[in-house]
Amino acid sequence: AQTVTQSQPEMSVQEAETVTLSCTYDTSESDYYLFWYKQPPSRQMILVIRQEAYKQQNATENRFSVNFQKAAKSFSLKISDSQLGDAAMYFCALLPRGSRLTFGEGTQLTVNP
Amino acid sequence: GAVVSQHPSRVICKSGTSVKIECRSLDFQATTMFWYRQFPKKSLMLMATSNEGSKATYEQGVEKDKFLINHASLTLSTLTVTSAHPEDSSFYICSARIGGLNEQFFGPGTRLTVL
Numbered sequence: 001a002q003t004v005t006q007s008q009p010e011m012s013v014q015e016a017e018t019v020t021l022s023c024t025y026d027t028s029e030s031d032y033y034l035f036w037y038k039q040p041p042s043r044q045m046i047l048v049i050r051q052e053a054y055k056q057q058n059a060t061e062n063r064f065s066v067n068f069q070k071a072a073k074s075f076s077l078k079i080s081d082s083q084l085g086d087a088a089m090y091f092c093a094l095l096p097r098g099s100r101l102t103f104g105e106g107t108q109l110t111v112n113p
Numbered sequence: 114g115a116v117v118s119q120h121p122s123r124v125i126c127k128s129g130t131s132v133k134i135e136c137r138s139l140d141f142q143a144t145t146m147f148w149y150r151q152f153p154k155k156s157l158m159l160m161a162t163s164n165e166g167s168k169a170t171y172e173q174g175v176e177k178d179k180f181l182i183n184h185a186s187l188t189l190s191t192l193t194v195t196s197a198h199p200e201d202s203s204f205y206i207c208s209a210r211i212g213g214l215n216e217q218f219f220g221p222g223t224r225l226t227v228l
Contacts, residue, residue, distance in 0.1 A: 037219075044219070045157075045206065045208075050216065089154070091156060095216075095217075097215055100159065101217055106156050
């Protein structure tokens with residue numbers, strides 16, 4: 001069985017500052033993928049960033065980067081230079097190869113002007 | 114690429130009626146489609162997984178006779194909520210996966226309100 005835990009139900013950040021969202025997971029699989037999804041008020045799920053477990057290098061997409069600690073089963077998301085449009089619910093998700101996504105409970109991010 | 118559409122985006126129906134929600138992969142063939150239910154400020158709950166041409170696999174606790182899923186083609190899956198009741202009111206999201214690709218693409222969701 002797979003589990004994903006997001007221990008921060010809510011986070012807030014000042015515009016232009018940096019915030020880190022936490023995620024830990026558990027799986028017995030060795031081949032898996034990790035994702036961060038953003039769900040704005042429109043409720044459309046938007047892929048923010050993905051990480052293949054076999055890659056040691058942390059994924060980066062513009063202002064979004066991850067800190068992937070495989071041994072600790074930790075996968076945090078860092079948002080730099082936060083913008084008002086970053087305000088959303090963020091979900092961490094685990095996908096073992098050939099299986100289905102398991103989501104965390106989500107972190108509601110507020111960006112203060 | 115990899116666009117998934119859902120129709121309708123919102124539906125209001127009377128208690129006891131049935132409602133069909135369509136999920137289409139617009140520019141790819143989806144070997145597997147997933148249906149999720151989401152309550153306000155909560156995570157996505159997987160309801161069922163369907164592979165084209167075969168019966169859907171339902172998660173524990175999901176009534177297969179109430180939530181009928183059909184995946185008749187590689188680009189279309191439907192979820193029919195039969196004899197809907199107010200407790201079925203929720204946000205329903207579909208997702209599609211291309212065979213061999215380890216990523217799921219999400220539709221924009223359907224808000225169902227049962228009066």
